[in-house]
Each structure stands twice: as C-alpha cells, then as structure tokens.
Amino acid sequence: MSARAAGVWLWVYLVxxxxxxxxxxxxxxxxxxNIGEEFPNDLDNYxxxxxxxxxxxxHEMAQNFLVVVEELQILPLTHV
Structure with missing residues (x-):
C-alpha cells in the first residue's frame, strides 16, 4: 500500500x-x-x-506535537 493510500484509510477511519x-x-x-460535511479534506487540516x-x-504541548509531526523524519542509519 502506498503512503498516499495509507493517508486515505487513516482519514476514513478518523471520520x-x-x-x-x-x-x-x-x-x-x-x-x-454535518460531521461528514465539515470534516477537513486532508490529514494536515484534520x-x-x-x-x-x-x-x-x-496549547504549548499541542504546539510541540505539531512541530514533531511536521518534522518527523526517519533518520538514516550510519555505521559506528
């Protein structure tokens, strides 16, 4: 399943x-x-x-959560 499809399934689950x-x-x-009609069209807006x-x-905790979600990336593994 592509990442794009995974996002669609997550969106459907949340709605x-x-x-x-x-x-x-x-x-x-x-x-x-109304819930279905007013639900944001993508996960970022949700x-x-x-x-x-x-x-x-x-709010500070919520802002930290947004930063983590926005910046979360898989770090490359390096040989030690």
Missing part, C-alpha cells in the same frame, strides 16, 4: 470514528451528516483542527 462516537451519544442524523480544540492551558 468514521467521529461519526460513531457522536452516534453513541444519540446525536441527531443532521449532526452526524490535525490542525484537532490541535485548535485543545484547551488553552495545553
């Missing part, structure tokens, strides 16, 4: 998870429909939205 969570809280169908929902006292 589905949000809808199921709200359905378990007995939300109305209109609310569930994670940004998720971070913006973090309570203000935890």
């Amino acid at each position: 589905t998870d949000d809808i199921v969570r709200e359905a378990e809280r007995s939300e109305q169908v209109a609310t569930l429909r 994670f940004e939205r998720m971070i913006l929902r973090v309570p203000k006292p935890n």
Whole structure:
C-alpha cells in the first residue's frame, strides 16, 4: 500500500470514528451528516483542527506535537 493510500484509510477511519462516537451519544442524523460535511479534506487540516480544540492551558504541548509531526523524519542509519 502506498503512503498516499495509507493517508486515505487513516482519514476514513478518523471520520468514521467521529461519526460513531457522536452516534453513541444519540446525536441527531443532521449532526452526524454535518460531521461528514465539515470534516477537513486532508490529514494536515484534520490535525490542525484537532490541535485548535485543545484547551488553552495545553496549547504549548499541542504546539510541540505539531512541530514533531511536521518534522518527523526517519533518520538514516550510519555505521559506528
């Protein structure tokens, strides 16, 4: 599976998870429909939205998380 396809499956999982969570809280169908319509179209925007929902006292932790996600790269192995 390519990395691009993996991102699509993660996006589908996250949308589905949000809808199921709200359905378990007995939300109305209109609310569930809005979740699907308002869900960001890509993972970067989803994670940004998720971070913006973090309570203000935890913003520094959330900003650190964004930096790690943005900069995370596999480091090359070198011979010692």
